[in-house]
Each structure stands twice: as structure tokens, then as C-alpha cells.
Amino acid sequence: MWENILQKIKLAGYIGNTSEALFDIDEEEKENSLHRHSEKLAIAYGIMKIQAPGPIRIVKNLRVCEDCHTATKLISKVFDVELIVRDRNRFHHFKKGVCSCMDYW
Numbered sequence: 001m002w003e004n005i006l007q008k009i010k011l012a013g014y015i016g017n018t019s020e021a022l023f024d025i026d027e028e029e030k031e032n033s034l035h036r037h038s039e040k041l042a043i044a045y046g047i048m049k050i051q052a053p054g055p056i057r058i059v060k061n062l063r064v065c066e067d068c069h070t071a072t073k074l075i076s077k078v079f080d081v082e083l084i085v086r087d088r089n090r091f092h093h094f095k096k097g098v099c100s101c102m103d104y105w
Contacts, residue, residue, distance in 0.1 A: 001044040005047065005075060005079070009074040009075060012078050013074070016030075016034050016035070017034075017070065018030040018031055018034060037067075039058050039060055039072070040072075042058045043072065047079060053082070055081075055082040055083065056081060056084070057085075058086070059085075060085070061088060063087050072085065072092070073094055073099055074097065076095055076096060076097055082094070082095050
């Protein structure tokens with residue numbers, strides 16, 4: 001399911017942001033590791049299991065990375081789904097491609 005989501009958000013303009021990846025690996029491996037972040041996989045599972053128009057709620061104990069934040073905004077727009085993500089610092093409410101934090105997190 002994640003691969004399907006990835007294809008659709010790439011058509012909407014998503015480009016993986018590997019600048020925060022600190023591993024000493026090549027760009028392709030960095031991008032692959034970014035695509036396996038827990039919130040992205042949780043969103044894919046939620047899209048498969050939760051019937052619209054219900055929101056998908058995700059709780060994580062780490063801060064959302066910039067790449068996941070951008071991807072989640074695009075997912076909310078492309079799939080017309082409401083996503084509520086609680087990270088270490090705050091709640092992020094994604095709806096129609098916009099986050100409640102106004103991209104300040």
C-alpha cells in the first residue's frame with residue numbers, strides 16, 4: 001500500500017528530503033530508509049483499514065521529520081483524508097494539504 005501512496009504523491013510533487021538522514025550511505029539508500037518511517041507505514045495501514053470520512057490518528061514518541069511532515073501533507077490532499085499525528089512536541093492536524101502547525105514545528 002505504501003508503494004501505491006508513494007507513486008500518487010510523487011505525481012503531486014513529492015520529492016524525498018534526505019538532508020536530515022545522517023547515515024553514511026548513498027542517496028538511494030537514504031531515500032529508501034525515509035520511506036520506511038513508522039508514521040508513513042501507519043498512514044498506509046490506516047488508509048487500508050479506516051473508512052472515510054473518519055480521521056486516521058497516529059501517536060509517536062519522536063518528533064516528526066521534515067520529510068514525513070511534507071509527505072503527510074500531500075497524502076492528506078491526494079487521498080482527501082484527515083490525519084492527526086501526535087509527536088513528541090505537539091499535535092499535527094493534516095487536512096487538504098495543510099497542517100495545523102503552519103509548518104512550524
